[in-house]
Amino acid sequence: MRKILFLIFCLILLSLFVVLKNNSKPVVLAQTGTYDLPAERSIDWNPGIPGGIPENYTLCANVKDSPYNAIGDDVADDTTAFVNALVACSSGTYVYVPAGTYKITSGLTIPSGVILKGDGPSLSKLRDHRTAGTGAYLLQILGSSSTQVSNITAGWNKDSTSITVDNIAGLAINDYIMLSQLNESGLTTATGYGSSCTWCGPRGDESRAMAQIVKITNIAGNNLTLSRPIYYASAGYAPQVMKLGGGLRYNSGIQDLYLERVNTIGSGYRTIVIKFCINCWVKNIESYKTGGAHVRMEYDYGCEIRDSYFHEAWGYGSGTGYGILMMNANSDNLIENNILNMTRHSVVMEGGGSGNVIAYNYSKDPYDSDSPSWLSGDMITHGAHPYMNLFEGNYAANFENDNTWGSSSHNTYIRNHANRSRSIPTSLAQRAVDVQANNHYMSFIGNVFGPTSGGGTEGPGTACGVQPIDWRAFGCNTPGGTENPPTDSTVAGTILRHGNYSYAGAILRWNGSDDQDLPNSLYLTSKPSWWDNQSEIGKCRPWPSIGPDVSEYVIDIPAKDRYEGQAYNSLSCIITPPPSLKGDFNSDSKVNDLDFTSFKNAFKSTFNAIFDLNSDSAIDVKDLGVLMSSWLP
Numbered sequence: 001m002r003k004i005l006f007l008i009f010c011l012i013l014l015s016l017f018v019v020l021k022n023n024s025k026p027v028v029l030a031q032t033g034t035y036d037l038p039a040e041r042s043i044d045w046n047p048g049i050p051g052g053i054p055e056n057y058t059l060c061a062n063v064k065d066s067p068y069n070a071i072g073d074d075v076a077d078d079t080t081a082f083v084n085a086l087v088a089c090s091s092g093t094y095v096y097v098p099a100g101t102y103k104i105t106s107g108l109t110i111p112s113g114v115i116l117k118g119d120g121p122s123l124s125k126l127r128d129h130r131t132a133g134t135g136a137y138l139l140q141i142l143g144s145s146s147t148q149v150s151n152i153t154a155g156w157n158k159d160s161t162s163i164t165v166d167n168i169a170g171l172a173i174n175d176y177i178m179l180s181q182l183n184e185s186g187l188t189t190a191t192g193y194g195s196s197c198t199w200c201g202p203r204g205d206e207s208r209a210m211a212q213i214v215k216i217t218n219i220a221g222n223n224l225t226l227s228r229p230i231y232y233a234s235a236g237y238a239p240q241v242m243k244l245g246g247g248l249r250y251n252s253g254i255q256d257l258y259l260e261r262v263n264t265i266g267s268g269y270r271t272i273v274i275k276f277c278i279n280c281w282v283k284n285i286e287s288y289k290t291g292g293a294h295v296r297m298e299y300d301y302g303c304e305i306r307d308s309y310f311h312e313a314w315g316y317g318s319g320t321g322y323g324i325l326m327m328n329a330n331s332d333n334l335i336e337n338n339i340l341n342m343t344r345h346s347v348v349m350e351g352g353g354s355g356n357v358i359a360y361n362y363s364k365d366p367y368d369s370d371s372p373s374w375l376s377g378d379m380i381t382h383g384a385h386p387y388m389n390l391f392e393g394n395y396a397a398n399f400e401n402d403n404t405w406g407s408s409s410h411n412t413y414i415r416n417h418a419n420r421s422r423s424i425p426t427s428l429a430q431r432a433v434d435v436q437a438n439n440h441y442m443s444f445i446g447n448v449f450g451p452t453s454g455g456g457t458e459g460p461g462t463a464c465g466v467q468p469i470d471w472r473a474f475g476c477n478t479p480g481g482t483e484n485p486p487t488d489s490t491v492a493g494t495i496l497r498h499g500n501y502s503y504a505g506a507i508l509r510w511n512g513s514d515d516q517d518l519p520n521s522l523y524l525t526s527k528p529s530w531w532d533n534q535s536e537i538g539k540c541r542p543w544p545s546i547g548p549d550v551s552e553y554v555i556d557i558p559a560k561d562r563y564e565g566q567a568y569n570s571l572s573c574i575i576t577p578p579p580s581l582k583g584d585f586n587s588d589s590k591v592n593d594l595d596f597t598s599f600k601n602a603f604k605s606t607f608n609a610i611f612d613l614n615s616d617s618a619i620d621v622k623d624l625g626v627l628m629s630s631w632l633p
Contacts, residue, residue: 035515045523047357048334060093061085072100099123115253121286125258143276144247152239176244180208181237190384197405209384211329211352255283265291267319293322311341316369350383362559363396381408401439430468437488446547450503541568
């Protein structure tokens with residue numbers, strides 16, 4: 001009788017498995033990855049502050065203590081208290097902003113090496129009360145520039161870390177410099193359909209729209225050793241070195257605060273400005289109602305914008321309502337684990353930034369008041385010439401390389417989800433990817449496109465006006481263009497697409513015979529420590545959580561769950577059988593028919609490595625055999 005019951009049980013289990021197999025895709029678990037980007041398209045991305053944001057700063061001033069005496073009731077003007085406290089503090093210290101709501105009536109400047117730090121966005125609040133139309137910023141970390149220029153005479157090659165210059169006067173070890181070359185014909189232009197970007201390039205020289213910031217680590221004669229390899233170089237374009245600044249700011253931070261602009265303001269206002277800064281940061285900030293941008297970065301190196309929430313603006317017309325704006329040369333900065341909601345564009349690269357990483361951010365509801373029905377470009381390159389930047393693991397409405405103010409090239413998008421949708425009704429520009437004219441050598445690896453419900457078409461096709469679509473026709477001249485064929489045929493000829501999944505038609509496409517074992521990350525060597533910081537049950541969230549080798553293709557990233565007030569829930573957090581008892585899904589140290597319920601419920605809700613019983617990195621019928629052999633009487 002026992003064997004008969006067991007056979008009946010196995011038949012039920014097999015039927016369940018067949019139903020699940022016919023209604024779900026097999027799961028291939030993410031591996032370390034052997035696929036490599038072609039060398040000419042990639043660099044060794046290593047962004048942000050070495051060792052992470054420091055935590056060893058000491059208290060210098062409490063804005064509520066004497067002699068500063070801030071009130072924090074949102075009635076008394078506390079501006080002077082903040083100004084005096086910041087001026088009094090030196091490098092390696094922080095100004096403490098205890099719980100309270102502080103009325104501010106002028107911009108505040110944070111000195112080099114100083115942190116402005118509160119008790120968290122729900123407790124420590126700064127509200128900018130300046131009258132409508134006045135003010136340029138609420139908080140700034142601001143250095144100054146230099147005009148020192150030398151010509152590069154040797155060593156101008158990609159991946160080189162040593163160059164020779166014709167003049168070392170004014171240069172010293174540990175100086176930061178900008179590397180640039182004249183615009184390369186056929187690749188770099190500061191002129192798009194929106195006219196010429198006269199502010200793009202080092203110090204506004206649009207003829208040198210590609211720029212990289214590095215540090216000098218050694219000088220021997222006229223030879224300079226660089227802290228980072230050269231990201232891109234081409235012969236015959238007069239490369240130069242320009243000293244970054246004579247008054248740079250180092251290691252300053254803004255963290256654990258709520259910031260708000262109370263009265264209307266236009267594009268000239270940015271809530272936070274970071275300019276000519278090395279290893280500075282913004283962390284755990286909530287910024288509400290900005291003018292031009294919540295954060296503007298310019299000529300910054302190795303800075304971090306992370307773990308923050310930027311939302312809403314006083315306007316969403318041209319040049320306003322941006323989330324994080326990177327202007328001109330910025331290198332090796334990290335924008336990670338942020339929430340951006342109701343911005344015209346969530347992340348904007350406008351100018352020659354290189355080596356930056358935009359990763360694991362959640363953007364929702366991009367909005368353009370000039371065209372309310374238009375699905376506005378969400379994470380975009382917007383002016384000459386961002387290159388060798390990495391977009392990884394983001395959850396956004398779309399990714400756009402526009403042709404407004406010229407070109408970009410050699411940017412990589414890996415394991416992102418673009419759902420080409422928003423909660424605000426939209427009927428125009430419904431596309432997940434839009435690579436417009438003058439944007440060449442883009443790489444899209446292991447991304448997932450479209451809403452999970454499907455709909456629309458995969459694309460790209462050749463008609464620029466088709467939508468909804470995951471891949472808009474490559475090389476269209478403008479966001480609204482309807483030409484067929486597109487203006488710039490070079491875009492399609494240089495784009496690399498590998499391992500991308502489109503919900504429209506449930507299509508997964510690989511690039512010929514290229515290796516299908518994708519890397520988990522192009523800048524991380526393992527799961528980041530902050531990935532599991534939500535709750536005990538959240539510690540089982542798979543990493544990476546987006547890609548063709550991930551269960552159901554997309555699992556919500558931490559920033560999205562944080563916005564929605566959710567915690568990732570997986571049965572593998574609850575069901576963890578010891579290695580010697582494969583099949584003990586109810587953790588009672590026995591393998592028997594009581595485990596069937598756990599096994600069945602797990603397949604209904606989620607797929608996880610715990611059910612890969614034969615360790616072949618896939619969940620399929622072979623695992624059923626292992627399960628049955630474990631349960632044999």
